[in-house]
Amino acid sequence: MDESQLPALLQEALQILRAERMDKARVDAIVDNWIYLWLPDVVFEETKYPPPHNRGLWVRIPLQFPFANPHGIITAEPLNPIDGHSIKGHNPNHDICAPVRNLGGNQYYSWTWSGEIGPGPSLRNPRDILGVISWVERRIRQA
């Protein structure tokens, strides 16, 4: 996907992400002011999830990043905690998945940056994309 039309700060964030954390991260869709960012190597806590413990998923990042917050992740398969508990915010086959459905995206988790769990910090810097990745991993661990 041509990323040259993305806002400069978002392009910078993607460069930082690829250089320092996930070199195979890619933008698979741009829809309604959101990018669907493929993260190929997200860590799943071994004590809470069965293998594989490194999985790919999409996170929705606003074009205005870092001045607006991520909202939601999309996975190919449902998150499947070992103890079998249901995960809040799970929306199977939701319309939000449509932009990446042909790539296997089927399960939408409508996770917000701030809410019932507490306020997320203000984002102001392209480097904050690295914190978004660890936030996704922690949300999965705490889900």
Place this chain on the structure above:
Amino acid sequence: MSNESVKTETKPEHEHEHEIFVGDIREEWRQNQVLASEIMIKAGVSDVTSFILEALDKRNGKAVAEFKPTDLVDLTLKDRKFFRITPGGGGFS
């Protein structure tokens, strides 16, 4: 998820400093137990209230323990050398 019972060092704290890394930022602490908020502030976070400090199993490794700003971090324990600062909070829509 932390396990604060596995001691790896027993030296009194005056005998050495603890060298830790928060991302790429190096810190030294003389005391064995430090507030997570102090570690994050030293790493450059001005408002720690909405952040979590995660201990990693190695540099850029996976998180093995997490600490709220008000938690004490025991730097004498295993896996207390490498850390990262993770946004806390969240919700559902």
